[in-house]
Amino acid sequence: MPEAHPFTTPHQPPTPAAAVVFDNLGKIYQSSAGPVEALQGINLAIPSGCIYGMIGRSGAGKSSLLRTINRLEEPTEGRVLVEGVDISGLSQAELVKQRRRIGMIFQHFNLLSAKTVWDNIALPLRVAGVPEPQVKVRVNELLDLVGLADKHHSYPRRLSGGQKQRVGIARALVHNPPILLCDEATSALDPETTQAILQLLKDINLRLNITVILITHEMSVIREIADQVLVLENGRIAEHGPVWQVFGAPQHPATQALLAPLQHRLPDDLASRLQAQPPAAGQAHQQVLQLFYTGQAGLEPDLARIAASLPGNPCLLHGGIDRIQGHAQGNLVIGLDGAAVLPDLASLTQGASAIAHRVECIGYVV
Numbered sequence: 001m002p003e004a005h006p007f008t009t010p011h012q013p014p015t016p017a018a019a020v021v022f023d024n025l026g027k028i029y030q031s032s033a034g035p036v037e038a039l040q041g042i043n044l045a046i047p048s049g050c051i052y053g054m055i056g057r058s059g060a061g062k063s064s065l066l067r068t069i070n071r072l073e074e075p076t077e078g079r080v081l082v083e084g085v086d087i088s089g090l091s092q093a094e095l096v097k098q099r100r101r102i103g104m105i106f107q108h109f110n111l112l113s114a115k116t117v118w119d120n121i122a123l124p125l126r127v128a129g130v131p132e133p134q135v136k137v138r139v140n141e142l143l144d145l146v147g148l149a150d151k152h153h154s155y156p157r158r159l160s161g162g163q164k165q166r167v168g169i170a171r172a173l174v175h176n177p178p179i180l181l182c183d184e185a186t187s188a189l190d191p192e193t194t195q196a197i198l199q200l201l202k203d204i205n206l207r208l209n210i211t212v213i214l215i216t217h218e219m220s221v222i223r224e225i226a227d228q229v230l231v232l233e234n235g236r237i238a239e240h241g242p243v244w245q246v247f248g249a250p251q252h253p254a255t256q257a258l259l260a261p262l263q264h265r266l267p268d269d270l271a272s273r274l275q276a277q278p279p280a281a282g283q284a285h286q287q288v289l290q291l292f293y294t295g296q297a298g299l300e301p302d303l304a305r306i307a308a309s310l311p312g313n314p315c316l317l318h319g320g321i322d323r324i325q326g327h328a329q330g331n332l333v334i335g336l337d338g339a340a341v342l343p344d345l346a347s348l349t350q351g352a353s354a355i356a357h358r359v360e361c362i363g364y365v366v
């Protein structure tokens, strides 16, 4: 007798505090070169209903951690609680059921090339013994959800990368899981298609209240859709928190290195003209200040206030501000007449009249 499937009603979680909890998690692989400590002392809760990003250098342990959530990897130490259930104690039959509550999508889509879009999506339902009329209803629902209703007879080889990932997403959602794991889901896609897939994941997170946990090497993906982010380094937690906080003021050197490509660096022509000391007396020059914004305490780059607080006809030379989760972050590079007498720079970052979180004089240009 096939079990009942609740997929025609929207998923309604019993509002657990955390979708996933890692409790002192450790993982050691045995390899021919000896034991490899992939994860160590991971204590972390992933809130229900959020989009949670995991980043880290290659080999930091992201995949190992993600795959412990559905026991594709068994931890060697500690526990993983999924919606409050310690999954290490599940029997094989219980694990099969549990895995239906955790969808997963992959970088290379993992579709069956000999099956149509329809059959790829229907397969997990058929394997679970869902009656054919219900399979039909559910596959149609999912094709609509991912915007592929007109492709149901197509084979994967006739689909673009974005369309293949849409099939992967539909297949991952067949059992109406409360959790979706994404393993480099947009890494094989061009920027425009990446945007469309990220929008779909956001939509699924909001409309279906599914917790989305993703690993990626693309920091822009985290900035674009994640609520919270974990940074792993050598199998340990480097730092974690709301994306705007971690991206606005990265504390750990690993995070700083990962985020470096997103920084609005000085353009080469300006950097090459900067000198550490002011030129000889009488030579016209500008002093160059850099104003940094971390997103803390609602402090915004207010150009009128900056102009009123700085002497010497301030002019904007370069800069970039991103807005992440409503917080302005980045830096502005400002040139001032060389002869202007600068105020105490620390005073520009304090109190109600602060114009930035940090101000540095980075040099002089003639």
Ligand SMILES: Nc1ncnc2c1ncn2[C@@H]1O[C@H](COP(=O)(O)OP(=O)(O)OP(=O)(O)O)[C@@H](O)[C@H]1O
Binding pocket: 029, 030, 031, 036, 037, 038, 056, 057, 058, 059, 060, 061, 062, 063, 064, 065
């Ligand atoms: N099956 C395995 N056997 C032995 N060592 C492994 C195995 N799988 C992973 N490792 C090692 O565990 C560590 C963590 O690997 P993992 O794949 O989790 O990192 P990652 O951050 O996902 O890396 P990447 O970004 O390159 O995919 C690495 O040192 C890796 O070589």
